[in-house]
Structures are given as structure tokens and as C-alpha cells.
Amino acid sequence: MKRRKTNEEGFTLLEVMTSMLIMSFSLLMLLNMAMIALDGNRWSSRTTSCAQIMQQKLEDLRNVVDPTSGEDTVGEFSRSWTVSTVSTHLRQVEITAMWMSPDSLVQSNRITTLIKTSAM
Numbered sequence: 796m797k798r799r800k801t802n803e804e805g806f807t808l809l810e811v812m813t814s815m816l817i818m819s820f821s822l823l824m825l826l827n828m829a830m831i832a833l834d835g836n837r838w839s840s841r842t843t844s845c846a847q848i849m850q851q852k853l854e855d856l857r858n859v860v861d862p863t864s865g866e867d868t869v870g871e872f873s874r875s876w877t878v879s880t881v882s883t884h885l886r887q888v889e890i891t892a893m894w895m896s897p898d899s900l901v902q903s904n905r906i907t908t909l910i911k912t913s914a915m
Contacts, residue, residue, distance in 0.1 A: 837897070841871075845892045845904045848872055852890055857910050862886060871895070886910050 848869045856862040856876065866875035874892040881887050888910055893903040 841894060841896075841902070842904065844870075845872055845894065845902075848874060849890045849892050849904065849906050852876055853888060853906070853908065853910075856888055860913055862888065862910070862912065881909060884911055884913065886912050 852874060856878065862878045864875075864877045866873065868874075872892045872894045874890060876888060876890045879887045886909065887907065889905065889907045891903055891905045893901055896902050
């Protein structure tokens with residue numbers, strides 16, 4: 796009797812295992828990239844909030860006749876501001892805001908600007 800050759804098609808166990816290994820490695824890399832993106836979003840959010848509270852304090856100081864130095868805490872941010880006289884109606888304002896990052900490092904932002912006052 797003649798044996799017929801059958802044309803069996805499909806995947807071997809080795810091919811399936813190799814594709815599963817490649818897929819698992821790819822998913823792990825995507826997970827790592829997602830974690831990096833989440834950390835970046837958290838940093839960006841805190842930096843934006845920090846800039847907003849510094850801008851808020853600057854606007855408050857612009858509306859005061861004779862601004863003075865000080866410090867306070869807003870949420871998770873501690874901010875301090877220094878006002879120095881440049882000339883008769885001109886003050887230099889430096890505002891620093893600090894916060895603690897998730898890995899327990901102190902982060903900070905600083906702005907320095909000049910404002911016109913009506914005080915002598």
C-alpha cells in the first residue's frame with residue numbers, strides 16, 4: 796500500500812511558544828512605558844499647579860500698595876516671596892514654591908519679576 800502524504804497545515808508547539816514569548820515581552824515593555832507616562836503626567840500636573848500658585852501670589856502682590864516679603868502654604872506647596880526695592884515705584888519680587896515628590900525629593904520652582912507700585 797502506498798502511503799498518502801497529507802498536507803497538514805497549522806502551527807507547531809515551538810512556533811506558538813515563541814510567539815507567546817514575544818507577545819509577553821512586548822506587553823511588559825508597554826507596561827513600563829505606561830508607568831513612565833504616568834510619572835510624567837504627575838510631574839507635569841504638579842509643576843503646572845506650582846506655576847499657578849506662584850502666579851496667583853504675584854497677582855496678589857501687584858494689587859497691594861506696598862508689598863512685603865512673606866511665606867505661606869497652599870495645599871501641598873509651600874511658597875515664599877521676597878520683595879526688594881529697586882527704585883521709587885519699582886519692586887523686584889522673587890517667588891519660590893516647593894513641594895515633595897513621590898520619591899521624597901524636594902522639588903521647587905522660582906520666578907523673579909519687577910512690579911510697579913504706588914508706594915514711595
